[in-house]
Amino acid sequence: MRYYIYLSTAKVDMLYEQIPPKLLKRLAVEAKVDLKVLSLAVQSPRTEATMYDRLNIVESYLEREFDVSWMSEPTAWFRGDLGLRVAGYGSVASPTFMAGRDGDTLVALIGSAHHLIGYEPAPDMHRVGWSGLPAMFQLLQEDAGRREEHPGRHTVFDEVLYFSEKMEVPPVYCEFLARRLMHGALTLDDGRELTIVIGTPLYVAMADGHG
Incomplete structure (x- = not known):
């Protein structure tokens, strides 16, 4: 568990909404988000996920699709x-x-x-x-x-x-x-x-x- 002191809900929401639905479901499994709570069927509203669920999925997406580097040699x-x-x-x-x-x-x-x-x-x-x-x-x-x-x-x-x-x-x-x-x-x-x-x-x- 993380003890957050700063969390950009604006960035999380912006990135989360851009994840393709099929990939979203796969990432939810990888992030161990409860699919029964998340209801990731395409027709279901994405807002059912909590902010921390969305953050976990966005973080998994960034790790999967981008080269997330260390701060001394930063990539995007x-x-x-x-x-x-x-x-x-x-x-x-x-x-x-x-x-x-x-x-x-x-x-x-x-x-x-x-x-x-x-x-x-x-x-x-x-x-x-x-x-x-x-x-x-x-x-x-x-x-x-x-x-x-x-x-x-x-x-x-x-x-x-x-x-x-x-x-x-x-x-x-x-x-x-x-x-x-x-x-x-x-x-x-x-x-x-x-x-x-x-x-x-x-x-x-x-x-x-x-x-």
Whole structure:
């Protein structure tokens, strides 16, 4: 069982609805979803599956149809586990930014704060999606406007590194599955090369330990 801290129901639903019906039934068997509860006959409504059933099936679909890689060499979809600092920026209408570093790899994940578990908006509140690069750029630009200018070039990777290093919340060791948005490298002051991976998570869950 996973203890989720972030689950993008919007991504799960979007991907789930695109799975062909015949493949959907096969994946349900592989994911060990109860077919009596799921009722996967073509004529049955897909909404009978719970969110966690749908997530299990979507995850099986991604593993089957895509090359799901590790975070240090990310393909379109990638997994990882590391200590993530998670910030929701005070409002369910804002983005959430999660960042963590493992050796020479820095992972930055951007999503919508209303997908943080236990951080739900009021029913009448308009939900804004923050799971793409425009949200990342907006967040970084707003932060750049608040801080003093300092020497050096400021690529998006420089800004992601600066932003992640100044986060003061304690890290939570997590596992995650995410869609890659950007991937590049940055040369640090000491000459070492840092791989920076920017993605948007399907889910983030607390992990058992530093495996």
